[in-house]
Amino acid sequence: MSSGDKFEVILSVNDLHIEFHDHKLPQTAVEDFDLELSRGEIVGIVGESGSGKSLSALAIAGLLSRHDMYKSGRIMFEGEDLLTCNRRKLRTFQGDEISMIFQEPMTSLNPVKKIGWQTEESLRIHHPEIDKKERRLRAISMLAKVGLHEPEKVYDMYPHELSGGMRQRVMIAAAMIGHPKILIADEPTTALDVTVQAQIVELLKSINKEEGTSIIFISHDLSLVRQICSRVLVMQKGVVVESGSVNDIFLRPKDIYTRKLIASIPKVDIHAS
């Protein structure tokens, strides 16, 4: 990774605005969301439950397509506005350039399809020139890379045969198989064991280092965010209340909500007792 790359902005989100219209009153879910993501950078988004983290992420991944939803703003990626470009164009990015790991590892995999089939799906769609054997090899090596033992075996298994941690890894493998430029990880470690959590975080870090993938890391575990992110956005009720470098946010929080959030992290100060 050269230092020149460091500041090359590959994704910029301006004034993202998301509103629901399915209830009587329009309900604003995300307002004035701005984000710039540079190559090889890990940006964290934190905030309370329901603050709009996932929605923003989905918007970036081009996965908000509901009719009763109103969206405005700009999401620029490779010269295209992901919010307004046609679906065909959008699909060429999805799974290839931009990948997403979803919040719910238990339900985000198709229960009746084999792990291998699901892992290599992006390849099948975007690179039909790669033959079956090759695809399989790549999928297996990807599964191995995310730390699954016996990837050949896992390849032929179904999601329900895996534990939560394993499924989350499969999700990551499937997201990474096309070597995307941007990886969006929506609370990838919630509902997992501390030890597994740590492994997944390590995995994300290594992917970021080795492949130079930019990562948007969503979590409400602040200590985790502090460990891996370089920049952080704090959201509350659909609004970005504060953003800045990790150190700025954790050491010099300006916003009241950010302070409250940081204060409620249980602390273990062993030497004090």
Next chain:
Amino acid sequence: GCAKKDGETGSQNAQESQNAQEGTQETSSVDSDEVFTVGIPQDLDSLDPHIAQSAGTREVLFNIFEGLVKPDENGNLNPAIASGYDVSDDATEYTFTIRDNVLFHNGQTLTADDVVASLQRYKDTGASVFEIVDSIEKVDDTHVKVTLTKANSEFISYCTVAIMPADCEDVENNPIGTGPYKFVSRTALENLVVEKFDDYWDTDNAAHIKNVEFKVEANPDNIVTDLEGGSIDMYARITSDQADQLSDAFDIYEGEMNLVQALYVNNAVAPFDNELVRQALCYAIDPQEIMDFVSGGAGVEIGSAMFPSFGKYFDESLNDTYNQDIDKAKELLAQAGYPDGFTFTIKVPSNYTPHIDTAEVVVEQLEAIGVTANIKKVEWNTWLEEVYNNKDYEATIVGFDASTLNASALLYRYTSDAHNNMFNYANADYDKAFAAAQATVDDDEQVKYYKECEKILSETAAAIYIQDLPEFVALSSKYTGYTFYPLYVQDIAKIKLAE
């Protein structure tokens, strides 16, 4: 009104039969492949005429089998297999002369041996009418003698028993007779297919139509649509309502069903063991109103256990023994000790709509004299078991037919020791009159005794007699020649293409 129409049809037929020969040739040459399809209400219970129980089967087998004598549309018994017969003066010996050159459907010539074997076979099945037969002997190659254990002037009417080859086997699957039609195939629940027998002995009465299918129409609701749709060409015994629904493509022949329809009551259970009660019911009922509802006014009122087509035995005056009179009925009820009426159940077989309809009207009519009747529909077999065999009933509405051409077929069942006396009717006078009728060889005297029997039945109100139901037959206008018989018979040989 119906008798008139019946007569018309009959005379028309007489004319036709003169140029039957010609007609036959025409039919077979013009459309030999067209199948004439007759709808029948239920599957045949057997193809063995000696075993078959149901009237519906017998009327179909009429076309395949013949007996020594054969009934005609006017109620006469004509010589058939027998070209003639002699009865001894004491009416205990019947000698039959066997007709020459009668061929079975399999090409064999009929012999006296075949006749003896068939009659013997029938007797061996345990048939009750042959219980009086003592012996059956071959006199010579053309004569057969039947000896009875006691005098019976009506025996000849039982001699319609089917004659089959002596060496016949597996009658169930391969019935062989001498009738105008021969068996082709049968499929359970589907059909019976027959074909014109070209070597039929009675060339004057040979069949006109080559191919005939008797098709099982188990669902009465389908009759109208199936007739209209063209899958059946003829259906006997449709209801007047069904007749009304049919289009011009069908001719409706109207005749009589030859049934004694009545509200039969169990004479042994209270309150019907009381003659006054039975008479009260007779006064409460108006047969004409019933006919209006059930068959649009068609039908013939009867006052006793005899229907009009048995001409000489029928006594029309008995219709007036009781005429509807509500006050009289109430009075009789009060006399019998039921001033406030009573409640009873009528068990009606569910397979025949006119009886159910009749029951509904009867219920209404009885309401007027304060008697409450409930209808209970039962399956035919349940009816046979509960009502007919076990006599476990209060009242029922059915019609009795005559299986043979004589009055005792209808009247025997009222004698106090008759095995089929399901009414539990017991009347010494009646028994005496019936016995006298049986014993006499003189026809007039016999008629007189039978009429006396009928009178007793009427006066003692053995049952609440209603009507002889009208019979409506739907026949496609493409065909003509339907003929009513006073028995359960569908004589297909008489039907031919319309001009």
Next chain:
Amino acid sequence: MIKYFKDKKINSFLLWGIILTGIMLLVVVIGMFWTPYDPTKMNASQKLQGMSLSHILGTDNKGRDIFSRVMYGSRITLAIACGTMIIGAGLGTLLGAITGYFGGFLDEVFMRIVDAMLAFPSILLALVIVSLFDSGNIVVMAALGIAFIPSFARIVRSEVLRCRNMDYVENARIQGASDFRIIFLHIMPNISGVLWSSVLIGFNNAVLAEAGLSYLGIGSQPPYDSLGNMLSSAQQFMLKNPICVLGPGFAIVWMVLGFSFLGEGLRKKA
């Protein structure tokens, strides 16, 4: 159900269900006290009349007013359906709940019998029962009821099985609730949604099955005809007097539609 009204969030299925069923019930209730004509009174001069002001649905082949008969027949059909459900859903629920909750050998045996009964489609089972006994409304009711028991027992059993190891049941046990209290006070309310919609579906099936049985000639005794009886006996007049068929036919469709909309609505709420 009152709870749903309170919520004031009635979906359109529920709304239509309530309207259709409500009108039907109203007609039935009125029919208990008053009908335009005596439904069993025959009139020879009024046979097979078409629609007119005096007979809004015409008359049948015995001159009886069809509208009055439909009012009356609806009551009988409804009664048969209710009776069927009381027997089928009632016993089925009881058996399913108890065997499902306690499990063990009893459950094993019961399930074999239920499996055996489920091997006969319900109309066949009813047909057999009716053929073994007799015809008539009560027998039809009992036969259909018995035929419905296994499916209800199955549904309830699997629901109870699902619930019985839930934490809230364990919690109730910890608090000290007895087994029967747990079954009826704690578990039952949770399966009431499933149960209600099964009952409504069952209602429909009962009405349709009764009509089917009537068509096969099994069912009510005249002159007290159910809608199914009326429909099947009117069939022969259909060519020239279609109104005879439309009256009862329409009533059946109305009734079934009302129930199935209700069921659909309830299911959507649940």
Next chain:
Amino acid sequence: MKEWNEKAIEIKDLNVYYNKRRKSIFEKKGKTRALNNVSLDVYKGEVLGLVGESGSGKSTLARAIMGINKDYTGSIVKTDEYPQMIFQDPYGSLNPARTVHWILKESLKVDRKRKWTDEEMEDRIRTVCEQVELPEDYVNRYPSQLSGGQRQRVSIALSLMQSPKILIADEPVSALDVTIQAQILELLDHLHKKLDLSILFISHDLRVVYNLCDHVAIMKDGQIVEYGVTDQIYKSPTADYTKTLLKSAGIV
């Protein structure tokens, strides 16, 4: 530091078994052992933290103490006959078809220790709701109409209805937001001090345990690998697993 000597729960050599799934009715019943010779004491008036990875048998132990898991060997002695439990899953442990009020009242109706009159019941419900800071008007709602935090409070209220002496809290906060988490922990701490409850507090969050518990037991694979006073263990863990845990939680 306080002295601990009176025991509320005493567990000795506990083995708990689960039935293996049978493949056919003819197959013999197989068993798996979920707890392996566990011995553990909970002292009166303390909060004992039970930590361990997912699937290590924490809930199994809790359920065995409560008598839900009946298939065990070893001994469990409780000073209170009717201990109460806050279940791991706040969604599943409240009857979804009943209102909060009904659920709370039902607990008093089936109380085996005493009979309650209607008034007493209402009083008790009010008191407990106040204790867990559940607003009065929430009691008429169905569990599904409450937020996760409120539901968790109802769970706690329910477990307190019969005034138990022993409370087992199975991961009462892991499903919640950090801010609500803090609120509930404070509540538990407060109740425990005020009511002199003995609490077995199950969690896998080491930070939470550190702030709340007097003693900690660390579980792995159905065994207790380490037990001691909280500070001691956090300062100088001896078992390898404890070290890994502390490390991956970013504490040391």
Next chain:
Amino acid sequence: MKYILKKAGMMILTLFVVSILVFLAFNLIPGDPATRILGTEATQNQLAMLRQEMGLNDPIYVRYFRWVTGFIQGDLGTSYSYGSVSALIMDKIPITIWLAVMAFLLMFFISIPLGIFTARHEGSVIDKFVVVMDQIIMAIPPFFSGIILTLIFGLSLKLFVPGGFISYKKDFWGFIGYLVFPAIAIALPKITMCVKLLRGSVIEEISKDYTRTAYSRGNTTRGVLYRHVLKNAMIPVITFMGMALADMVSGSIVIEQVFNIPGIGRMLLSSINNRDYPVVEAIIMGIAILVMVVNLIVDIIYRLVDPRIETIND
């Protein structure tokens, strides 16, 4: 495999229970087969002889045992009116099976596309129309829709001859042709239910998280629907279809009556009316076996489609 063996074992056990129920039912009811065969004119002597010959005087368990062993050896007994029951059933079974199979195929090929289509266009005018029509057709008694079909397509449009059943032995294609409308009448209610079920199931599956995952890989909507959603959505439908196939056989009891088709249903009905109990018993056992075999097949298909089942089910 082990599972299938286990299921088959269960099936035999259940069949055993069924056979006992059936046999008891038809042997304990009042009514004497001998009277039924010989009719009302038979003498007591004849009746007694026939009873002896038919073994009706043996204790019930002996008769049961005789019946069951006969059944296992393929001897279904002797009909009171038609001779060998096996031959009779063999003759009629193709009719009903064809009818059911045709109805099933109709259901399959109509309801699946329709279900998917309406789910995809949820809320559109066509969807609403289909949903409402669905409910209405569901409310029509099957025999009645049969009658209406007869009226419209038979009498008015003359597309078939009402009651003009053609035997499969005579003219196979004519036979199939005649069965088209009866098959429609049988299939109609099943089609409506299947459409409703599939529609609901697809709509439910479409809203699941994994479809979002599928989109995120760059799938087209079609791809998501056919490669991901359909298989999941079919799972509840498979059970229904299995039940429907079994129901169709019994549904034919009524429809065979409406269209005058001499199949198993008609035979059952007429045998019940004639108290021809050997036939009734054989048919009921046959249907029970069929239902169970279908269930077994459904189970196997289920397992093929849904890999989770092995661990979820008991």
